[in-house]
Amino acid sequence: AQSVTQLDSQVPVFEEAPVELRCNYSSSVSVYLFWYVQYPNQGLQLLLKYLSGSTLVKSINGFEAEFNKSQTSFHLRKPSVHISDTAEYFCAVSGVNQAGTALIFGKGTTLSVSS
Amino acid sequence: DGGITQSPKYLFRKEGQNVTLSCEQNLNHDAMYWYRQDPGQGLRLIYYSQIVNDFQKGDIAEGYSVSREKKESFPLTVTSAQKNPTAFYLCASSPSGAMGYGYTFGSGTRLTVV
Numbered sequence: 452a453q454s455v456t457q458l459d460s461q462v463p464v465f466e467e468a469p470v471e472l473r474c475n476y477s478s479s480v481s482v483y484l485f486w487y488v489q490y491p492n493q494g495l496q497l498l499l500k501y502l503s504g505s506t507l508v509k510s511i512n513g514f515e516a517e518f519n520k521s522q523t524s525f526h527l528r529k530p531s532v533h534i535s536d537t538a539e540y541f542c543a544v545s546g547v548n549q550a551g552t553a554l555i556f557g558k559g560t561t562l563s564v565s566s
Numbered sequence: 567d568g569g570i571t572q573s574p575k576y577l578f579r580k581e582g583q584n585v586t587l588s589c590e591q592n593l594n595h596d597a598m599y600w601y602r603q604d605p606g607q608g609l610r611l612i613y614y615s616q617i618v619n620d621f622q623k624g625d626i627a628e629g630y631s632v633s634r635e636k637k638e639s640f641p642l643t644v645t646s647a648q649k650n651p652t653a654f655y656l657c658a659s660s661p662s663g664a665m666g667y668g669y670t671f672g673s674g675t676r677l678t679v680v
Contacts, residue, residue: 460606483666494572494656494671502666541608545665553599554660554669558608 453478453546457557464564466534472527472560474542483545484525485554486516490538498540501525512536537564568593572657572672578680579644579651587642587675589657596662598640599669602626603654612655615640616662644677652679 458473476482483502487495499510506518516527525542542557570591579585589598600612611624615634629648634640640659644651654676658669 483668485668487668487671492654492674492676494570494673495658495669496671497668500666500668543668553614556609558606 453482453544453555455542455544455555455557457540457542457560459560460558461561461563464532464562466564466566467531469530470528470532470536470562472540472542472562474525474527474557476523476525476542476544478523478544478546484516484518485543485545486510486514486525486527487541487543487556488538489541489559495541498527532562532564534564534566536562538562570657570659570670570672572655572675574675575673577675577677579677580680582646584643584645585677587644587655587657587677589640589642589672590638591640591659591670591672592638593659593670594637595659595670596637597660598634599658599660600624600630600632600640600642601656601658603656603674609656612642651677653677 454477456475464470485500486498488498489495499508501508501518509515514529539559539561541559543554546555573588597616599614601609610626612630613632615621621634631643656674657672660669
């Protein structure tokens with residue numbers, strides 16, 4: 452069965468500093484990988500996803516994630532964060548659970564950016 | 567624009583009351599899901615439906631009920647049997663079998679017991 456581990460529950464950083472949110476997954480089959488962002492009192496929004504091809508995927512707001520098959524990781528990075536990046540971030544992997552084909556979510560990482 | 571609409575955004579429930587959370591989508595997606603979100607616990611699956619008139623229990627279905635009479639609609643009822651209903655509830659949808667699509671989420675309903 453697939454699973455997702457987000458290694459940090461909270462990541463505090465200062466504005467303009469780089470950040471990395473770590474995500475490891477386990478799966479015995481080929482997977483699709485996703486990062487979602489959730490701002491306070493809102494739903495989750497898709498940030499970026501890896502389906503195939505280039506292992507480095509980028510979002511429109513400066514985030515990027517790299518699929519590393521040998522390390523079963525899909526870490527999210529940004530070279531310089533803004534206050535507005537403060538949010539909760541969820542890593543997810545496509546898999547099979549009791550819901551059939553579904554997304555398996557990590558428990559989330561809260562990114563707090565301060566000035 | 568296509569999307570998922572959850573209503574109301576905030577809901578208050580008295581002890582012993584049943585309340586129903588609405589979820590409507592116009593994306594023509596077959597599959598719909600209900601999640602509960604509590605601080606530090608991530609997303610926990612309550613119920614899911616992959617086709618009209620069929621739904622299945624998720625990990626924490628006790629005290630909840632759903633219906634799927636129309637493709638567009640997947641309402642969630644929080645019954646009086648749910649002992650700790652205060653939480654943020656998220657509805658999501660996806661095309662059936664499209665593993666690379668991911669989910670589209672609604673904006674959530676925050677339920678508080680008063």
